[in-house]
Amino acid sequence: MEKLNLDLLAIAAHPDDVELTCGGTLLTMAQLGYKTGILDLTAGEMGTRGTPQIRAREAAKAAKLLRVSWRDTLGVPDSDVQPARQHKLRLAAVIRQLRPKTVILPYWEARHPDHYHASTLGYEGCFLAGLKQLPIAGEAHRPFKILYSISYADVRPTFVVDISAQYEQRRKAILAFASQFRPKKGERTGKVHLAIDRLEAEMNQLARHYGQLIGVQYGEPFLQKELMQVKDVVKMEVRSI
Numbered sequence: 001m002e003k004l005n006l007d008l009l010a011i012a013a014h015p016d017d018v019e020l021t022c023g024g025t026l027l028t029m030a031q032l033g034y035k036t037g038i039l040d041l042t043a044g045e046m047g048t049r050g051t052p053q054i055r056a057r058e059a060a061k062a063a064k065l066l067r068v069s070w071r072d073t074l075g076v077p078d079s080d081v082q083p084a085r086q087h088k089l090r091l092a093a094v095i096r097q098l099r100p101k102t103v104i105l106p107y108w109e110a111r112h113p114d115h116y117h118a119s120t121l122g123y124e125g126c127f128l129a130g131l132k133q134l135p136i137a138g139e140a141h142r143p144f145k146i147l148y149s150i151s152y153a154d155v156r157p158t159f160v161v162d163i164s165a166q167y168e169q170r171r172k173a174i175l176a177f178a179s180q181f182r183p184k185k186g187e188r189t190g191k192v193h194l195a196i197d198r199l200e201a202e203m204n205q206l207a208r209h210y211g212q213l214i215g216v217q218y219g220e221p222f223l224q225k226e227l228m229q230v231k232d233v234v235k236m237e238v239r240s241i
């Protein structure tokens with residue numbers, strides 16, 4: 001099996017979750033020359049709009065906009081994401097193939113069960129991938145760093161990534177999921193228009209909010225369980241007074 005040695009891998013439950021929570025960060029890292037990837041746990045087949053085929057096309061378009069090197073679906077059933085043994089083993093095999101240094105997971109508390117289960121499944125899959133005796137293919141590998149994307153969680157981030165220069169491109173990547181947000185011709189219901197207006201307003205407001213916390217225009221928030229180590233306190237960013 002070919003090893004991909006990704007620098008950064010974002011894992012989430014549904015296609016478009018990654019775009020909405022850390023798309024700007026993925027693009028920023030790709031622009032810095034890092035190799036990035038997205039693993040959607042499900043194909044989003046329970047979504048009320050669009051088919052899995054349409055969503056797969058949209059996901060590929062969004063991946064291109066965010067310049068990710070790799071994107072695939074794990075094949076867990078939508079609305080039934082669980083940290084079950086068989087899913088963890090499949091995820092661990094993918095981690096061994098991709099060998100990411102850093103992994104972004106959804107925050108572990110959420111309204112949608114798929115989102116919080118995705119967090120646990122992601123963490124445990126990454127852990128198992130490092131066990132040499134695991135009965136799966138590939139050389140043992142464990143990511144060095146786990147980050148949690150917390151755009152939609154009510155918790156204080158550990159740090160915020162400045163995505164001001166990437167915001168417009170991230171917006172395009174989110175709107176690439178047109179079947180979710182835009183009505184088809186002859187299907188123009190007020191409901192969908194409202195959805196896209198609200199989505200635009202909400203994603204702008206969230207990114208502005210987190211940007212303001214670090215004194216830039218737009219930002220994406222993350223949490224890590226470990227403390228941050230600082231080597232040079234004179235060169236720390238974000239003005240205090």
Ligand SMILES: [Zn+2]
Pocket residue numbers: 013014017112115
């Ligand atoms: Zn989702």
